[in-house]
Amino acid sequence: MKPQLVKEIVGPSGKVLEPFKEQQVRRVISEDTSTREREILEGVVTNGSGRRAFLPGYRVAGKTGTAQKVANGAYIQGEYVASFIGFAPSNDPKLVILGVVDGVPFYGGAVAAPMVQSVMLDSLKYLGIKPDLNAPLTPSKPMPGLEFAPIKKAAAVPSVLGLPLAEADKVLTQAGFKVMTEGSGPNILDQIPTADSQVEAGSTVLLYLGGEAGAPTMGHWWEEVDEDIEAIQALQGRTPLTAP
Known part of the structure; x- marks a missing residue:
C-alpha cells in the first residue's frame, strides 16, 4: 500500500471536496508467507518473550525489542530502550500499537509489552471488538531461553x-x-x-x-473483560478462569 496521511479534504460546509483512496503499489510477500509470519508473531505473545501482552480471548501478535543504550562510544550496562509492537485481532487487525520506554533497566517484554497490553485492551473494548470464541484464554508454557536471563535468587x-x-x-x-x-x-x-x-x-x-483516587489499574481492566471471557467459557463448557 502507498503511504497515506490524509483521508479526505472537507470544506466549511462539511462537504467532502477531495477524497484520497487507498492505492495498492505491489505485493511484498505472498499470502502464505504473511499467514506464517502472523502465526510466528502470535507465538511471541502466547509462549515467547511477549507473553505480558497476552489478552485472554483475543488473538494478539507482536514482537519485543531491547536495545542497549550507548554513551561515549560504549554500551551502558543495565540501561535499555525497551519496546514492543503488537496488533490485534491478529487474524483481522484493527489496531497496531507500539510502546517504547527509554532508559530503563528492563527488557522489552518486561516493561513495554504490559504497557501495550493495557492500551490494547482498553482500545478493543472502546471499538466494541468482542473476544473470539476460538482464541486462547491462557498463554502457553514459555519457551526456554527467551528474553529473560535465569534468576539466580x-x-x-x-x-x-x-x-x-x-x-x-x-x-x-x-x-x-x-x-x-x-x-x-x-x-x-x-x-x-x-x-x-x-x-x-x-x-x-x-x-x-x-492523580485520582480510584483510577483504573490493570486489575480493573481484567475485571472489565471477565464477563465476556466467562460467557465464552460457558459456551465452550469450560470452567471459569480468573484472569491475572
Whole structure:
C-alpha cells in the first residue's frame, strides 16, 4: 500500500471536496508467507518473550525489542530502550500499537509489552471488538531461553496497587527491591513486574503513578473483560478462569 496521511479534504460546509483512496503499489510477500509470519508473531505473545501482552480471548501478535543504550562510544550496562509492537485481532487487525520506554533497566517484554497490553485492551473494548470464541484464554508454557536471563535468587514481588507512593516505596524497599516511578500523582495505578511475579532479588520495580483516587489499574481492566471471557467459557463448557 502507498503511504497515506490524509483521508479526505472537507470544506466549511462539511462537504467532502477531495477524497484520497487507498492505492495498492505491489505485493511484498505472498499470502502464505504473511499467514506464517502472523502465526510466528502470535507465538511471541502466547509462549515467547511477549507473553505480558497476552489478552485472554483475543488473538494478539507482536514482537519485543531491547536495545542497549550507548554513551561515549560504549554500551551502558543495565540501561535499555525497551519496546514492543503488537496488533490485534491478529487474524483481522484493527489496531497496531507500539510502546517504547527509554532508559530503563528492563527488557522489552518486561516493561513495554504490559504497557501495550493495557492500551490494547482498553482500545478493543472502546471499538466494541468482542473476544473470539476460538482464541486462547491462557498463554502457553514459555519457551526456554527467551528474553529473560535465569534468576539466580528468586523473590516474589509484593502488590502495591492503590497504595500511596510513600507506603509502596516502603513495602518494596523492605522486601529488598529498588523502586522507579513513572508519571505523577499520589497513588500507584500499576506496577511492573506484577504482584507475585518471581524475579531476581534486588530487582527494580517500576511504579505507574496517577492523580485520582480510584483510577483504573490493570486489575480493573481484567475485571472489565471477565464477563465476556466467562460467557465464552460457558459456551465452550469450560470452567471459569480468573484472569491475572
